[in-house]
Amino acid sequence: MNLLTRCSLFILIIPYVATLWVSFNAARNYLTRNEKNSRILGRPYEVSLQYIRRNLHFCAGCVLNEKWVVTAAHCVDKLIDTPSKIKVIAGTFDLEIPRSAHYVNKIIVHEDYNANDSWKNDIALLEVIKKFRHVRNIVPIKLPKKNIKIHNGDLAVVSGWSRMLQNSRKLERLEVEMISREECARAYGVFGLSIHESQICADVPDGATGSCNGDSGGPLTLRDELIGLVSWSYGCGNKDFPTVYIRVSKYLGWISANALTIDS
Known part of the structure; x- marks a missing residue:
């Protein structure tokens, strides 16, 4: 599908496509x-969410602590039962250099998330299996x-x-x-x-x-x-x-x- 066509009102009618394109x-x-790293950018807490099968980036998130990431619910609401399909890449500014990969153990989507009501309560948490190491390029938000x-x-x-x-x-x-x-x-x-x-x-x-x-x-x-x-x-x-x-x-x-x- 042409990406430009996804910038249309049609997306409102099909909110579930948000896992590929943000509602x-x-x-x-x-x-x-910026050619500098994420530490210099001042974003060492930002992570990439990727599908494991193709190493495909689809959303972002933030490190909360050594085990948890916060992100948007529409990114992961269709993956609650299959968290093993995705991974979290931390500690990098260049996705061609994935420094620290963390597989996902559990996904928690806000219980009142509603894509049909202007994406209300669009927030979710990811628990990773391997703890984040608190180093200069991985810092909690x-x-x-x-x-x-x-x-x-x-x-x-x-x-x-x-x-x-x-x-x-x-x-x-x-x-x-x-x-x-x-x-x-x-x-x-x-x-x-x-x-x-x-x-x-x-x-x-x-x-x-x-x-x-x-x-x-x-x-x-x-x-x-x-x-x-x-x-x-x-x-x-x-x-x-x-x-x-x-x-x-x-x-x-x-x-x-x-x-x-x-x-x-």
């Missing part, structure tokens, strides 16, 4: 190329405080490995601008979509390439704290339609209850 389109947001304040105009950073562009096997990042939930809801109201309190939105800068295939579940950070996970958007970098992220601060209790020993 509507999973955010990529310009993500400038910092979780936000429950009452973290996010203001319109705040500049956050999103990153990932998009499969949309050629030579995008290297980790890329972009500074994005936070916008209000109301403004985001107005944009998506034309499709009958809602922006829930558990979601936040950000706009790409002028001239950005935009959100594309392969970055779902990746981190949106503000002052080095995980405030969001890439969830969905319409089209690739369409300035009229912001990228929607899961608001991580709404799920701290759920993460703690399910991922056991969360690093503070």
Whole structure:
């Protein structure tokens, strides 16, 4: 299937394709190329989720602690019963050099995840079999405080490995601008979509390439704290339609209850 055809409203009708393409389109947001490693990029917590059979990257996630990864539910909801089909690659910025591979023991998708309600509660956890070693290129993400304040105009950073562009096997990042939930809801109201309190939105800068295939579940950070996970958007970098992220601060209790020993 032509990837460009997946940037259409048709995706709304078939949310299950999100495991290949982030519902509507999973955010990529310009993500400038950088030849430096993930430590210098400041993203040593970011991991690639891959199908074992073909070593195919399909989503991103973040290391929470030595055993757990957080990602988007739509990335793995069809794999709950077959976690052995995927692996987590950590400690690298270049997917051609997979430094640390970790097979998945268990997948936990939020019990109230609903792809038919604007991908509400789009969050999941992966338990790996082999523990992550806390080294310079593999570091747990910092979780936000429950009452973290996010203001319109705040500049956050999103990153990932998009499969949309050629030579995008290297980790890329972009500074994005936070916008209000109301403004985001107005944009998506034309499709009958809602922006829930558990979601936040950000706009790409002028001239950005935009959100594309392969970055779902990746981190949106503000002052080095995980405030969001890439969830969905319409089209690739369409300035009229912001990228929607899961608001991580709404799920701290759920993460703690399910991922056991969360690093503070």
